[in-house]
Structures are given as structure tokens and as C-alpha cells.
Amino acid sequence: MPKKFRNVTILLPAMDETYSLKETVDTIIETNKGKDLCEIIFLLCDRTTRECVCTAQSLCEVYKERLPISIHYQTLPFVGGAIREGFDLAKGSHVVLMSADLETDPYVIKDFVKRSKQYPNAIITASRWKSGGGFKGYSKVKLILNYIFQKIIAVMFFTSLTDITYAFRIFPTALVKKIQWEELKHPFFLETAIKPLRLRVRFIEISAKWNKRSEGVSQNSFFANFKYFKTAWHVRFMKKQDIWK
Numbered sequence: 736m737p738k739k740f741r742n743v744t745i746l747l748p749a750m751d752e753t754y755s756l757k758e759t760v761d762t763i764i765e766t767n768k769g770k771d772l773c774e775i776i777f778l779l780c781d782r783t784t785r786e787c788v789c790t791a792q793s794l795c796e797v798y799k800e801r802l803p804i805s806i807h808y809q810t811l812p813f814v815g816g817a818i819r820e821g822f823d824l825a826k827g828s829h830v831v832l833m834s835a836d837l838e839t840d841p842y843v844i845k846d847f848v849k850r851s852k853q854y855p856n857a858i859i860t861a862s863r864w865k866s867g868g869g870f871k872g873y874s875k876v877k878l879i880l881n882y883i884f885q886k887i888i889a890v891m892f893f894t895s896l897t898d899i900t901y902a903f904r905i906f907p908t909a910l911v912k913k914i915q916w917e918e919l920k921h922p923f924f925l926e927t928a929i930k931p932l933r934l935r936v937r938f939i940e941i942s943a944k945w946n947k948r949s950e951g952v953s954q955n956s957f958f959a960n961f962k963y964f965k966t967a968w969h970v971r972f973m974k975k976q977d978i979w980k
Contacts, residue, residue, distance in 0.1 A: 815923025872947025
């Protein structure tokens, strides 16, 4: 685990985002000190739209004098596979998991960095349920079910965290490289919280607002969320030594 924060790698899996991807990158670069940013890695796949690829290539060119930005074509399938490969590629002392569709607010990155400088060994995680956070464009039914699910998982893992499934966190890179990740689809986002919880890694929550994407199509169906329970049950009762690589 790092003794201090050096800089951060930003992982951005993208499928069909264009202006959202550009706004995400522009905001991160303009609101953070250059020395705090190590690199941005676009995680693309063979189904990424041509428009999205062109946007990523353009951003690499526009910012080439300010920050290393690269494109990685994933070999493992699905979004979890993309992030797992991104973890292995990350060169910064810390690494951010977020999305490219503006459902994860890029203005929060500077707050992640600030907290990681104070607590370099902790995972700083965003919460929509914490005071100051919130949801915009989330259906009432999904909101209620999300709240219930958060409470169930919190009880299972003896934690006071309020938003365990939100895929918006900054990790010590050394930690994520040592954990044996298993999930490939969206339950991977839950796995990135509950495996460190089993290992007694410290978590610090900060509030964040969630806004429904305005472009592209979500790759996560509502009913697929029930698969999270299988992942939670599996991790809750696995041996701790099996969590490490």
C-alpha cells in the first residue's frame, strides 16, 4: 500500500459516448493539477461505436502535450473485464473507477484526490445517499429497491457504507493489483467494494450527485441487478486468503 499519494490513473470504459466522454475528460483536466494526474486510459472494445473511437482519438491528440492519454482495446469481455485490464495497466499510485456518460460527476475527482492525499491507504468512494448527494432521473421504483439493496448488503458486510454499488471510487493501485477479481459484468462494481471490505480496508465516503445519462444506452438491465446478490453471497463466505492473488 502506498505511503503517500503520487498521482492518479483515470480509467474510462466507453461504448457509445461522444460529447459526454469529451466533457468528462475536459473537466478532469481543467479542475485538477497536472502533477496529480498520471494518465487517462480509454477502455474500448470491438463494439465501441466509430463516433466514440474518433472522440477518444481526438482527445488523445488534443491533450498530448499536457497528459498521457491512451486507448486500450480490452481482451476480457464486458465492462468488468475492461476495468480489470485497466487495473493491471495503471501506473499511478492511485486509480479511479468511473464512467464516461456523466453519471459519475467528473468534478468529484478533485475531491477524490484531496482525500487520497490525506488517507493514501484508504478507498475513497462516492455516495448518492450521503447528505449532499442525490439522484436525478432515477425512477421511484428503482430508487426504493436500490435503498433496500444497500441496506441488505451493508448488514451482510457489517459496514456503515451507504452506496456500495455505485461504480465511482479511487483506490490505491497496489491494492487492486493484488486482489483476485472474478466478476466480468456489472456485479464487478459491487465486488470492488465488498472484497476490500472483507480485507478490512478503510473506506471513506463523500457525497456525489447522480444524473441520468443523456446519450448512449445503458449496458446494464434492471433485472441484471439481482445477480449482485449471488456475488455478495459468494464473497461474504469465501476464505480471506482466496481474495488475494
